[in-house]
Amino acid sequence: KNEVEQSPQNLTAQEGEFITINCSYSVGISALHWLQQHPGGGIVSLFMLSSGKKKHGRLIATINIQEKHSSLHITASHPRDSAVYICAVPSGGGADGLTFGKGTHLIIQP
């Protein structure tokens, strides 16, 4: 079964700062997901990536398959980016579905 570790658990930053959230996993994968959970509880898929880098607006996700590590970056952070960011990888062990990290709680202060 894949294990997922995210860091940091909590992050408070000032508006405009460059944000990095890290995700490490234990078993080789073919796909990694980054998700955003809004303060109201809803979950939105941000990225799925299997190699290299993806960019969407101010969000950039990178993955290093060899090191079993992914990062999510937010450039020019804004208070509306405040949310929980969750990394997820295939569970393995024959089950479909994902193993989720505990999330990084991000607060961007004006």
Added chain:
Amino acid sequence: NAGVTQTPKFRILKIGQSMTLQCTQDMNHNYMYWYRQDPGMGLKLIYYSVGAGITDKGEVPNGYNVSRSTTEDFPLRLELAAPSQTSVYFCASSYSTARAATNEKLFFGSGTQLSVL
């Protein structure tokens, strides 16, 4: 386009009661999942389905049952509710398997906050 619709949003049950959490999607997705989210923990897979008529257990299936009679619907049944089932439940769907590099996105319902007292 409604996406994934989950009902109810909130529910309080007494110990021993039963209930069904409804989940429906209008994207013609084959893959559907039920997760639970406990405070400070990552989401955990309860059950999943890879198509109509096919279901399988996830990581934490005890105390739950599912069915998948149609592509659109994937209800989760709680029999004999226990306090340990107090949690937030999320239904999700995707076009292909979550393990595949071809799967671009997961779609989540808005969640059901369940308390068992």
